[in-house]
Amino acid sequence: MPKSLKNVIKFICFFGIGVLLIWLVTKDLSPKEWEMMKEAFQRANYWLVIPAIILGIASHWFRATRWKLLMKPLGHQPTTLNTFFAVMVGYLANLAVPRLGEVTRCGILAQYEKIPADKLVGTMIAERAVDMVCLILLMAITVLTQVDVLGAYVNKEILIPMGNKFANANFLQLSLLLLGAAAGIGLIVWLLRRFARSKAAITIKNLARGVMEGILSIGKMENKWAFIIQSLLIWGCYLSQVYIGFYCLQETTHLGISAALAVLVIGSIGMIVTPGGIGAYQTLVQKTLELYGINKVIGFAFGWIIWVVQTLLVIVLGFVSLIALPIYNRKRIQQQELQPVTEN
Template sequence: MVSESGWWTSRKQGLTVLAGVAISIAVLGWAAYRIDLRGALHRLRGFGGAWILPMLLFYLSSFLVRGVRWCLLLQPVGTVPWSTSTGVIFSGYMANNLLPLRLGEIVRALVLTRVTSVRMDGTLSTIVLERVLDGLVLVGMIAFVLPWTDVVPGKEGVVAYTGAVSAVVFAGALLLVIAVRLFPRVVLRVSSQTLEWAPVVKKERGVGMVRSVLRGLETLTMDRRLLAVLFLSVAVWALEGGMFWVGLQAFALDADVAIALLTLAFVNLSILIPSAPGYVGVFQGATILAFAAFGLPEETALSYAVVVHALQYVSATAIGIGVLAKYGISLAALRQESISHEHSK
């Protein structure tokens, strides 16, 4: 039998999946209505296969730097080889591409705990901090590059607004992480009182979750390592921005590196919106909006988004599946374990 809380959680997860799929379908429908699909197909046919290799080199190189960064974050938790951390990151991206509910981060933590001795709570805490830093770097790209870029009058709002909202969200998340790290007892007490006033989950379960996060964050130290992590975060997105820039050259677009970085930042902040697995639809819609803001052809935007997204999706998924095969881990088992972890929240 399924408990009442388990039934409600399963229903909530099902509604979340349906909402994401509905958003993806709606965005794809909007794109099909807005854009000349024949023109987009014509532009897609003009993409040369010779551009695939340099685009993939930039994209996959960013994972190598991600692996170094995660090793640094994991140092207080346990020593993890760079090759292991990089491979496990690929498994997380693969899971986000194939599974609903954005389970990639949980899958990533589960895989690492299976192949190393690192604890789950410590691993999840490093991932949280990593994601917060990623968001702040992307917001910083918009803040520093947008004023120096030629934007179509009246169209700059969508990019600037996304950057402003994201800045508030990620800055707030960073402050929360710092507060949890510096004042754990206060956070635990406030969490317990809040669950009594607003019991979104059972108090015992909620307090247990908070304790788990606190244990993980206890291992994180505010030292020079974080400066190195921040530098590596910038390097990660600079390399992925290189993929976006090469893609612009592949479609013979008169656009500089600044536009590539802004498109990268806008697209990656936009895919935080719920969507189908692999961010299908939202990725394409965000690219179309970004291109429109910079006065670039929307038909080309759709073709460009299809190519960039396909290269990212196929490469990360294939390597992630290979990593699981290497470790003898079943994706189906990870999916079930990840969903069970979500049930426990």
């Protein structure tokens, strides 16, 4: 099956899940509730979208500069603009197919900055691992500081279902799973040794070596504090976006930073589940705000406002980056070619 067709099928499946979630949330809304949602959108203070957009751009910029820090130990220093453009095009690709953007941004930077793609993949994996650690830490902080509000919800919706899955898996199933994983790893190792001099084996080894170098680059950074600070700035921008968003609707203006943290953490899970979080993000935000006494209609409307702002920003910056990449790099090459002449 062609790769492009696989991507189309993936997009249709994930997009279908998002549409299904939206339908499940809205199918039982009464005419009065629909009217409430319409009024909420009409009464929203959309001027606050401006600072939210500025914070969104800042978060993407910090992500680009943080990514550059991981490349420096590998001996590569791409321009900040190329890195930023690559990040934005990657986000745009993620709207179509989840995780496609990670490959896309590595490919773009490899093309324009002549950096080995395998090393870029390693730095991207390291970066995503750090983001996952940040999300887990924020989730722990959110739950521990708001046990009265979120404790029962997390226990019911996350811990109990996970516990049931492990409980239902008997010893034989777990043993077969471990044996299958061990057999798969053993087969790969045997094939690499058996065909060690083949072109495919050499390519796989070089890719694995490059990925490992990229992952280990996080431990070789000279300025680790800059990496930590920029990670905090990225998540700080995300949190500030949600907090400012509370002031868009009159019904959510009383919510504080604790509620914003809960929306950020639980909403982030929704952004992972479906392309761009469509359906899942709005649903999880609605469920989260209900825990703080917000009407489900208002919560759903709030989720849509935040999601639309974030998504439109990615779409606009993504397409602008696609157009700007060849123009910027053509001018950069011309300047580099003229530089020796100018010096003489």
